Amino acid sequence: MTIIEAKGISQSFNSGQKTIKVLNNIDISIKRGEMIAIMGVSGSGKSTLLHILGLLNRPDSGSLSFLGNSIDFSNENLLAKIRNKHIGFVFQFYSLIGELTIEENIGLPSMISGLKPEKDRIGIIMNLVGLSLDKMSRFPSTLSGGELQRVALARALINNPDIVIADEPTANLDKASSIDIVNNMKNINSQANQTFIIATHNKDVATRCHRTLYLSGGKLGEKT
Ligand SMILES: Nc1ncnc2c1ncn2[C@@H]1O[C@H](COP(=O)(O)OP(=O)(O)OP(=O)(O)O)[C@@H](O)[C@H]1O
Ligand SMILES: [Mg+2]
Known part of the structure; x- marks a missing residue:
């Protein structure tokens, strides 16, 4: 079953005098349960593409269907509901809230959907991503970059x-921890049949995905 089908996605940005076409008429089709790596040099448009696939940004042109429904990018209320219910995000710079504890940060997406996050569920997710439970009542400023990355992943998973x-x-993990966290993702992916789309520079991560797509010159190509 196709979970995301994007057709003809284009996105340009103005940089000084000139316009750069970061995504040039891209098609992508992603099946439920797939784990996909998106690679490409810095500035090739990986984050830009993820923000569109995650319904955070509207592309200049192109269409997207999500779980079989055509997406209306002008309906921000509906987009927010779909994101909260169906999509978990791990952002490049974590985007954790400094004033909230780790437990509160992880529980935030369920708070937003009107549920009280259960401590048990938060504990299970923390175990899943390799975070020790004694971090629950700490604040983000007291954790390492790698731990924050795990918190961000836990938060992405909380709403299932x-x-x-x-x-x-x-990005901020050493080789062993990177392999550890991608193996965590792989287990979650195969157990829960959740789809993962991962932008990465890390070959250890990409080789553990089902397929790798490369962004270059605004085009997306499959590895051969
Ligand atoms: N909101 C924006 N306004 C103007 N230019 C932007 C904007 N967002 C991205 N760009 C430009 O689009 C290009 C692609 O950026 P993007 O962040 O998608 O790259 P990336 O592949 O994720 O890079 P990295 O590997 O460094 O994270 C860059 O040249 C960037 O400067
Ligand atoms: Mg990026």
């Missing part, structure tokens, strides 16, 4: 989303 979109989820 259909899709997890992760932007450089191992």
Whole structure:
């Protein structure tokens, strides 16, 4: 079953005098349960593409269907509901809230959907991503970059989303921890049949995905 089908996606940005076409008429089709790596040099448009696939940004042109429904990018209320219910995000710079504890940060997406996050569920998710439970009542400023990355992944998983979109989820981890966290994702992916779309520079991550797509010159190509 196709979970995301994007057709003819284009996105340009103005940079000084000139316009750069970061995404040039891209098609992508993603099946439920797939784990996909998106690679490409810095500035090739990986984050831009993830923000569109995650319904955070509207492309200049192109269409997107999500779980079989055509997406109306002008309906921000509906987009927010779909994101909260169906999509978990791990952002490149974590985007955790400094004034909230780790437990509160992880529980935030369920708070937003009107549920009280259960401590048990938060504990289970923390175990899943390799975070020790004694971190629960700490604040983000007291954790390492790698631990914050795990918190961000835990927060992405709390609402049991259909899709997890992760932007450089191992950027601040050493080799062993990177492999550890991608193996965590792989287990979650196969157990819960959740779809993972991961932008990464890390070959250890990409080789553990089902397929790798390369962004270059505004085009997306499959590895051959
Ligand atoms: N909101 C914006 N306004 C103007 N230019 C932008 C904007 N967002 C991205 N760009 C430009 O689009 C290009 C692609 O950026 P993007 O962040 O998608 O790259 P990336 O592949 O994720 O890079 P990295 O590997 O460094 O994270 C860059 O040249 C960037 O400067
Ligand atoms: Mg990026």
